[in-house]
Amino acid sequence: MGEIVYWTLIRTAIALPLIWLAKDYFDEKYWWIMGALSITLFIIYPAYYSYKNFVEINKNVISNTLCSSCKHFDMSAVLCMKYDKHPTEEYIPCEGTDWEPNK
Ligand code: SF4
Known part of the structure; x- marks a missing residue:
């Protein structure tokens, strides 16, 4: 972005x-x-x-990954704001340990 x-x-x-x-x-x-x-x-x-x-x-990352339902995920930049890294379909920066629901 x-x-x-x-x-x-x-x-x-x-x-x-x-x-x-x-x-x-x-x-x-x-x-x-x-x-x-x-x-x-x-x-x-x-x-x-x-x-x-x-x-x-990035549509699959935005809609079909663990990060897409996490409160630390910024959809507009496809960015994990906690780790300041871009998740992909194969790569989740925290490996699921810091996931928190976004609602
Ligand atoms: S904290 Fe973990 S699950 Fe949440 S957006 Fe970042 S990498 Fe994804």
């Missing part, structure tokens, strides 16, 4: 100055359209696609 945020910030840091510099080369009404389109294609869509991929890859 941090990687998605990192690359989104990098793309934003590159795209926004380029869009701003492009202002001199386009008529203002086209610049707004081009800017909105660029932001959508280079910043929003890749971030959305990466997040969708992240959820798809």
